[in-house]
Amino acid sequence: SQTIHQWPATLVQPVGSPLSLECTVEGTSNPNLYWYRQAAGRGLQLLFYSVGIGQISSEVPQNLSASRPQDRQFILSSKKLLLSDSGFYLCAWARSMNTEAFFGQGTRLTVV
Amino acid sequence: GDSVTQMEGPVTLSEEAFLTINCTYTATGYPSLFWYVQYPGEGLQLLLKATKADDKGSNKGFEATYRKETTSFHLEKGSVQVSDSAVYFCALSDNQGGSEKLVFGKGTKLTVNP
Numbered sequence: 001s002q003t004i005h006q007w008p009a010t011l012v013q014p015v016g017s018p019l020s021l022e023c024t025v026e027g028t029s030n031p032n033l034y035w036y037r038q039a040a041g042r043g044l045q046l047l048f049y050s051v052g053i054g055q056i057s058s059e060v061p062q063n064l065s066a067s068r069p070q071d072r073q074f075i076l077s078s079k080k081l082l083l084s085d086s087g088f089y090l091c092a093w094a095r096s097m098n099t100e101a102f103f104g105q106g107t108r109l110t111v112v
Numbered sequence: 113g114d115s116v117t118q119m120e121g122p123v124t125l126s127e128e129a130f131l132t133i134n135c136t137y138t139a140t141g142y143p144s145l146f147w148y149v150q151y152p153g154e155g156l157q158l159l160l161k162a163t164k165a166d167d168k169g170s171n172k173g174f175e176a177t178y179r180k181e182t183t184s185f186h187l188e189k190g191s192v193q194v195s196d197s198a199v200y201f202c203a204l205s206d207n208q209g210g211s212e213k214l215v216f217g218k219g220t221k222l223t224v225n226p
Binding site: 036043044049050051055057059092096100101103105 | 146155156161205210213216217
């Protein structure tokens with residue numbers, strides 16, 4: 001069966017520090033991968049999506065970047081965090097655009 | 113670009129009432145459409161989907177029909193239960209230049225009272 005791992009669950013980082021959130025998928029190959037930020041009243045905001053290794057599409061310009069160094073690994077990064085980067089980040093995967101997406105447990109990021 | 117607009121919440125109903133949550137979309141291609149549900153304290157899970165025009169998705173008494181002419185995918189249920197209290201998200205998936213994106217609406221919180 002397929003599983004998705006996302007870590008850490010919670011993270012407190014000072015302003016200006018770097019960020020690296022990791023997401024890995026098991027039990028499938030060549031998945032579509034997504035990063036979202038979920039905020040109350042704004043739903044799920046799509047940040048990045050990827051259909052293959054090294055293929056990253058950005059939906060919203062921001063202080064974040066994403067990379068896919070391996071088929072089932074998706075990393076969300078920042079060189080210097082801002083207060084406004086605080087939020088709940090979700091990773092998800094799907095086999096294709098016509099199939100169900102499965103979500104990780106999320107990371108609660110607080111920038112102080 | 114692609115976007116999803118769903119009715120603002122929150123929505124409060126009595127048990128056995130009829131539910132409609134409106135959802136309209138904008139897409140450049142031929143999207144697939146989804147409804148996801150998030151129960152309190154849980155993650156998002158797929159409720160139903162439709163992958164082409166005029167398809168009807170259904171699950172747990174909920175239904176939604178893919179209407180290309182009105183670019184809509186409204187969620188309906190004839191008789192809601194307390195256990196249906198959750199946040200409902202409309203979503204679309206579209207292929208743009210080989211990249212398959214998945215875009216969500218803002219969510220509608222439903223509360224069903226006994």
